[in-house]
Amino acid sequence: MGQQESVTTSLASGVSAEIGRSLAAVDAELARRYPGDPGTRQPVHTVYVPGDVFTADTIRSWGDQALAALDEHAPDAASLARVLGLSDALAGPVYERVRAKLDREPVEDLRIDFEDGYGTRPDAEEDEAAARAARLVHAAYADGTAAPYTGIRMKCLEAAVRDRSIRTLDIFLSGLMKAGGLPDGLVLTLPKVTYAEQVTAMVRLAEEFERALGLAPGRIGFEIQIETSQAVLAADGTATVARMIDAAGGRATGLHYGTFDYSAGVGVSAAHQSSDHPAADHAKAVMQVAAAGTGVRVCDGSTNVLPVGPSARVHEAWRLHYRLTRRALARAYYQGWDMHPAHLPTRYAAVYAFYREGLEPAAARLAAYVAKTGGAVADVMDEPATAKALSGYLLRGLDCGALDRDEVGRLTGLTRADLEAFAIPRRAARRATAR
Structure with missing residues (x-):
């Protein structure tokens, strides 16, 4: 391995902590007002x-x-x-x-x-x-x-x-x-x-x-x-x-x-x-x-x-x-x-x-996102927000009976828990923190 190049910074060591303290109230307000979707089933x-x-x-x-x-x-x-x-x-x-x-x-x-x-x-x-x-x-x-x-x-x-x-x-x-x-x-x-x-x-x-x-x-x-x-x-x-x-x-x-x-x-x-x-x-x-x-x-x-x-x-x-x-x-x-x-x-x-119309396209995009390959949808550059939307779409389809767990798993390679982690990432992060 070659020698690692040195990194140069300019800010004083306490600036980041100071910024964090100044935004603490905003952080708390964001968590209170915008906790995200509860992740429970929504009736149709x-x-x-x-x-x-x-x-x-x-x-x-x-x-x-x-x-x-x-x-x-x-x-x-x-x-x-x-x-x-x-x-x-x-x-x-x-x-x-x-x-x-x-x-x-x-x-x-x-x-x-x-x-x-x-x-x-x-x-x-x-x-x-x-x-x-x-x-x-x-x-x-x-x-x-x-x-x-x-x-x-x-x-x-x-x-x-x-x-x-x-x-x-x-x-x-x-x-x-x-x-x-x-x-x-x-x-x-x-x-x-x-x-x-x-x-x-x-x-x-x-x-x-x-x-x-x-x-x-x-x-x-x-x-x-x-x-x-x-x-x-x-x-x-x-x-x-x-x-x-x-x-x-x-x-x-x-x-x-x-x-x-x-x-x-x-x-x-x-x-x-x-x-x-x-x-x-x-x-x-x-x-x-x-x-x-x-x-x-x-x-x-x-x-x-x-x-x-x-x-x-x-x-x-x-x-x-x-x-x-x-x-x-x-x-x-x-x-x-x-x-x-x-x-x-x-x-x-x-x-x-x-x-059902959107099952295969959504599953393909999500699988490609997970694999980081682009796959059959290489002309679409998906981001985490899109993965969240795709997973939420599949979960709603499962909850109402439009889709079956086996077919979603086969097309995406993901479990329901995997889909939930994409669909409600902030909630998943809070669960992980709680553990």
Whole structure:
């Protein structure tokens, strides 16, 4: 070996340490505000069912109705491919996986609704419905029939319904604790949030519940529904949604866009209220940037065009829902709302086609990145951020059932743990530090 060339430096020995001390507060603030994605599964959708309609067999009923819609309006892979424009290569695998999903796990995220979908009822009636919801949710988790994520949407914290909202939440959480405890998949949704102070109030409620019920601090999280223009842009021109995330103090798990309330609020006529309207795109883009890096996930809204009636009408509604879902996925909104059982076939068809179409290119790019050879994609110079995106894409495909672990492993040479290390590097680094 040749003689090592000497290295010349100019800075005094203490400069680096001094710079580190000057940025210590910033380092701590970055870690607090931007911890990165939690690395947990994100459901591909949320299904809302009114509190008085929810029963022990709601999930199975939605799955059966979705399968019946397929049987009637697209009884085989070729017919669904014609409706949605799927390629011959995708049609069979997508159709088979959709049917299997509807049989095995038709709903990934269920919200029992005590807000718009439920309306105003006598207090005694809503009390009983909230208590009943707690009993049914506990029983579903106990017997394995619950959706992976389940919870309630109570009324908002505006003055007119505030007491009713708090009481419904109290009855539901107290009922779960009495029955055996809060399930791991519990999700609470706070609707019609306009000011960050309402989020602060929800945090106060969570803290009081934790003290009253003997729960660990921070156990109760919640989603924030963005349904008003004031939730996106404050009177002083700042992004209210960013303030809401900060006000949640780490308890916010998601931001859900409310297509119709928001569209109506900014003056969009009913015929043009859709998740692809420019007003919707603007709101979701602000939500997306505000949530980036915080661990808070963004959820798209819904379509109110229901796939019901004769086949021609169902097919038209399916094409719309499929297109809107694919559009959302391309814009990194990996979750949306579904309003009817017959939306489930196109929800899963769109999700599965999205991940299966990109499986081989994504796997090839990731394998080439790992091998540092360029491989079959030598014209693409990928960076760590791209490897993170590729791994996250494959993990989401695995979680929803679009992809199988064996095929991903065969194409990438990586295990799920390997993918997670690429997808959430800061989290992986923290785990390594903790060890």
